[in-house]
Amino acid sequence: MIPYGRQDITEEDIQSVVDILRSDFLTQGNTTNIFESRLATYCHAKYAIVTNSATSALHLSCLALDLQAGDYVWTSSISFVASSNCALYCGAQIDFIDIELSTGNICINSLENKLIKASAVNKLPKIVIAVHMAGNSCDMVALHQLSLKYGFKIIEDASHAIGARYLDQPVGNCQFSDITVFSFHPVKIITTGEGGCATTNNNLLAKKMAMLRSHGITRDKKEMLIPSDQEWYYEQILLGYNYRLTDIQAALGISQMNRVDDYVLKRNAIANIYTHGLKGLPVEPPSITQHAYSSYHLYIIRIQPNLVAKSRDEVFSQLRNLGIGVNFHYIPIFMQPYYQKFGLDPKDFPNACAYYKQAISLPIFPRLTDIDQNYIIASASKVLLKN
Numbered sequence: 253m254i255p256y257g258r259q260d261i262t263e264e265d266i267q268s269v270v271d272i273l274r275s276d277f278l279t280q281g282n283t284t285n286i287f288e289s290r291l292a293t294y295c296h297a298k299y300a301i302v303t304n305s306a307t308s309a310l311h312l313s314c315l316a317l318d319l320q321a322g323d324y325v326w327t328s329s330i331s332f333v334a335s336s337n338c339a340l341y342c343g344a345q346i347d348f349i350d351i352e353l354s355t356g357n358i359c360i361n362s363l364e365n366k367l368i369k370a371s372a373v374n375k376l377p378k379i380v381i382a383v384h385m386a387g388n389s390c391d392m393v394a395l396h397q398l399s400l401k402y403g404f405k406i407i408e409d410a411s412h413a414i415g416a417r418y419l420d421q422p423v424g425n426c427q428f429s430d431i432t433v434f435s436f437h438p439v440k441i442i443t444t445g446e447g448g449c450a451t452t453n454n455n456l457l458a459k460k461m462a463m464l465r466s467h468g469i470t471r472d473k474k475e476m477l478i479p480s481d482q483e484w485y486y487e488q489i490l491l492g493y494n495y496r497l498t499d500i501q502a503a504l505g506i507s508q509m510n511r512v513d514d515y516v517l518k519r520n521a522i523a524n525i526y527t528h529g530l531k532g533l534p535v536e537p538p539s540i541t542q543h544a545y546s547s548y549h550l551y552i553i554r555i556q557p558n559l560v561a562k563s564r565d566e567v568f569s570q571l572r573n574l575g576i577g578v579n580f581h582y583i584p585i586f587m588q589p590y591y592q593k594f595g596l597d598p599k600d601f602p603n604a605c606a607y608y609k610q611a612i613s614l615p616i617f618p619r620l621t622d623i624d625q626n627y628i629i630a631s632a633s634k635v636l637l638k639n
């Protein structure tokens with residue numbers, strides 16, 4: 253089976269991890285700091301806080317923005333569940349924004365209509381979490397304008413999008429948001445095994461996230477509530493967690509960062525071959541936002557229901573039977589059993605429901621060979637054109 257995604261690990265990556273295993277610090281040494289400055293520099297952000305997952309980074313982001321019980325968070329109806337679970341961790345209320353079918357990102361028009369209605373009943377969101385689906389940036393200029401008008405904060409869930417660009421700047425520079433979150437899970441663009449990161453330009457948010465990452469403890473005398481001259485003294489001043497990344501993982505991350513641009517270039521080349529190779533077939537290729545450069549974490553096609561006699565599920569299983577590890581991203585979050593209790597009506601999310609019936613993720617990863625890709629394209633033609 254050709255997988256839909258796969259990590260790329262080199263001898264240099266392995267050596268960098270081995271070096272840490274032979275060193276004095278497996279965690280809380282200096283390697284995470286080096287990884288953080290590498291990420292901040294790469295993203296043109298002032299601060300980067302690495303964590304043991306993107307899920308933890310999303311949780312820390314919500315906490316840093318002071319999300320409380322009773323507050324509302326809105327996110328994309330089509331995303332991984334972590335994009336909305338972070339709101340529930342804080343006791344906040346969750347609601348979803350319908351997507352635009354062409355990109356799978358939040359639909360700005362439907363967001364604006366929802367904001368107008370919410371404003372009338374005083375239920376505006378405190379935070380909107382914008383997901384850059386497949387590595388393609390949302391329309392951040394439009395989203396930022398709405399945030400100024402309606403007074404909400406923005407977290408970018410850029411789990412798919414390290415190496416992506418928007419308006420010729422790296423995603424993660426937080427020009428149009430408060431915090432950006434990345435994931436380093438092995439199927440994502442770069443990996444640390446498990447791992448994540450939050451970038452921000454706001455010193456207070458950065459400090460709060462760093463403190464909450466490690467139990468809410470400070471060793472900074474200026475922040476302490478009880479003065480002490482003792483070297484051993486520290487204070488817990490917030491209720492935090494252990495969301496730290498290890499130095500072992502950070503070493504892998506630093507080594508992977510050497511190839512992030514190559515990875516994204518290769519993913520774009522693969523995407524171009526798909527888009528040309530699938531021309532004439534009854535499928536829609538993914539669209540890219542204006543002024544965006546996608547990192548192509550995923551290559552998602554949509555079966556055109558009026559043009560194909562087979563359902564998506566038939567196409568999916570026939571491709572699987574041909575040894576192609578196609579996948580599906582994502583089930584609308586409001587349809588998950590856990591989310592049923594929130595009583596959301598699928599009719600309010602027509603595009604998410606249509607997308608759910610049409611989308612298929614084709615294999616895309618840096619080491620995908622031309623031979624395999626040609627086989628995938630030939631198989632897709634066979635399955636889509638034959639009854």
Ligand SMILES: *Cc1c(COP(=O)(O)O)cnc(C)c1O
Nearest residue numbers: 305306307332334411435436437
């Ligand atoms: C992978 C992913 C996450 C969670 O990432 P982890 O590092 O596995 O916690 C969150 N949001 C989206 C959109 C993702 O794809």
